[in-house]
Amino acid sequence: MHADDARLRAFLTEHRIHEVECVIPDMTGIARGKILPRDLFLNAGEMRIPKSVLLNTVNGQQPDNGPFVGDTDPDMVCLPDPGTVRVVPWAAEPVAVVIHDCQEWDGRPVQLSPRAVLRRVLALYDRVGWQPVVAPEMEFYLVARQQNPHEPLQPPLGRTGKPEVGRQSYSIDAVNDFDPFFMELSSFCQQHQLGVETLIHEAGPGQMEINFSHGEPLDLADRVFLFKRTVRETALRHGVFATFMAKPMEQEPGSAMHIHQSLNDRETGRNVFSREDGSASDMFFHYIAGLQTYIPQVMPMFAPYVNSYRRLAPYMSAPINVHWGHDNRTCGIRIPKSGPEARRVENRVPGVDVNPYLAMAATLACGWLGLRDKLQPGEPTTDSAWNVEHELPRHLEDAIEAMRGCEPMREVLGETFVDAFCAVKELEYATYNRVISSWEREHLLLLV
Numbered sequence: 078m079h080a081d082d083a084r085l086r087a088f089l090t091e092h093r094i095h096e097v098e099c100v101i102p103d104m105t106g107i108a109r110g111k112i113l114p115r116d117l118f119l120n121a122g123e124m125r126i127p128k129s130v131l132l133n134t135v136n137g138q139q140p141d142n143g144p145f146v147g148d149t150d151p152d153m154v155c156l157p158d159p160g161t162v163r164v165v166p167w168a169a170e171p172v173a174v175v176i177h178d179c180q181e182w183d184g185r186p187v188q189l190s191p192r193a194v195l196r197r198v199l200a201l202y203d204r205v206g207w208q209p210v211v212a213p214e215m216e217f218y219l220v221a222r223q224q225n226p227h228e229p230l231q232p233p234l235g236r237t238g239k240p241e242v243g244r245q246s247y248s249i250d251a252v253n254d255f256d257p258f259f260m261e262l263s264s265f266c267q268q269h270q271l272g273v274e275t276l277i278h279e280a281g282p283g284q285m286e287i288n289f290s291h292g293e294p295l296d297l298a299d300r301v302f303l304f305k306r307t308v309r310e311t312a313l314r315h316g317v318f319a320t321f322m323a324k325p326m327e328q329e330p331g332s333a334m335h336i337h338q339s340l341n342d343r344e345t346g347r348n349v350f351s352r353e354d355g356s357a358s359d360m361f362f363h364y365i366a367g368l369q370t371y372i373p374q375v376m377p378m379f380a381p382y383v384n385s386y387r388r389l390a391p392y393m394s395a396p397i398n399v400h401w402g403h404d405n406r407t408c409g410i411r412i413p414k415s416g417p418e419a420r421r422v423e424n425r426v427p428g429v430d431v432n433p434y435l436a437m438a439a440t441l442a443c444g445w446l447g448l449r450d451k452l453q454p455g456e457p458t459t460d461s462a463w464n465v466e467h468e469l470p471r472h473l474e475d476a477i478e479a480m481r482g483c484e485p486m487r488e489v490l491g492e493t494f495v496d497a498f499c500a501v502k503e504l505e506y507a508t509y510n511r512v513i514s515s516w517e518r519e520h521l522l523l524l525v
Contacts, residue, residue, distance in 0.1 A: 089173060096112055096172045104191060104501050106305070122156075127150050131187070156178050167311070188491045189497050194494055201489070212297070212337040217286075219319055223318075227515060230325050272292070272300055274289060282326075298437050302434070331395055332388070340444075350420040356417075364422060371443035371447075372440075380428055403457060408462045409425055410423070410424060411423040411425055
């Protein structure tokens with residue numbers, strides 16, 4: 078028996094697992110896969126599903142997938158990653174979830190797989206002996222349950238029986254108003270081994286932020302992937318919705334997934350963003366320059382939906398450009414105050430609606446290109462970056478065009494992936510663009 082098989086079998090036996098959720102993240106970050114009885118899962122050792130499943134849009138459509146998977150819609154082989162096996166804490170009976178890796182029949186990674194894209198970028202760092210370290214911060218809203226998508230979202234009722242009035246940034250009492258929800262969420266996260274550290278109330282009504290402990294990017298992407306599902310499930314159990322939309326409410330701040338990132342020397346464990354004397358290294362500035370240069374070229378991976386671009390507005394706690402600054406939250410690239418060992422870069426551009434694997438792959442790819450080409454950043458911004466020019470794409474359509482034409486990113490992320498991902502985003506945009514909005518009916522119906 079293979080050691081990984083023995084590890085899985087031991088876990089399932091220890092926890093008396095009856096069923097196994099075999100999942101893969103598609104390009105939108107939605108979990109796809111199968112639920113198998115324990116013995117069938119162990120005997121099969123793999124899951125086979127159509128490769129085209131990776132190409133689903135958020136509303137379940139697919140672009141012409143022939144150029145990316147072939148005309149016969151073949152299966153791919155999905156192998157369980159034993160390091161991802163966890164108990165599903167809210168299941169009525171003992172159920173486990175295992176994230177799988179997607180392979181071609183000859184053992185090569187499927188280029189369309191988000192996990193494979195992140196592994197591809199991490200391999201670039203590994204070849205030169207560097208270990209990326211990341212720590213995501215995730216914002217989300219709790220909202221009242223509703224069935225009519227044409228009505229604006231509303232804050233939920235807490236223990237007081239009243240919705241929040243005004244903005245309650247960092248309010249302890251506002252968090253306590255949802256104590257039953259957060260106590261169960263904390264328990265689920267602990268059982269799910271998600272490594273959640275800090276909870277704060279963000280600026281919007283019902284808006285919360287969860288911070289993760291820092292670690293290896295693939296592991297953190299897995300945890301974010303599982304965390305989103307955990308939050309949504311917990312919210313439903315408490316009679317509310319949890320949303321990871323980037324901009325769920327018109328007059329309120331959007332929700333981000335800020336990514337703190339640094340680089341360690343794999344042999345020594347030293348942070349290579351700092352010199353021996355504690356000052357910032359050349360690599361630190363090359364990395365910043367890579368983010369400045371390439372973030373605007375991969376915006377569909379940081380802002381994947383039409384709604385995402387509504388968040389990127391000045392004076393709403395979101396960046397509009399890729400200026401950088403020390404402890405400056407108006408910048409797209411912030412350098413938090415820290416000692417030399419913890420010197421890091423915070424990418425504040427990604428929305429929380431991202432696929433975590435692709436967002437981490439994208440930000441590390443930007444930094445990699447800056448390091449590879451020894452790029453130099455602009456001067457740090459010492460005042461408000463909201464007072465200077467808008468440098469990010471304003472719309473998804475423009476962002477897709479920029480990403481498809483960025484040759485350095487095509488090289489790093491893979492030609493097939495870039496073309497397929499852009500095709501998925503184009504189909505989502507085309508589907509959205511056919512919708513006649515309530516604003517159009519209200520202001521155009523009888524007035525033009």
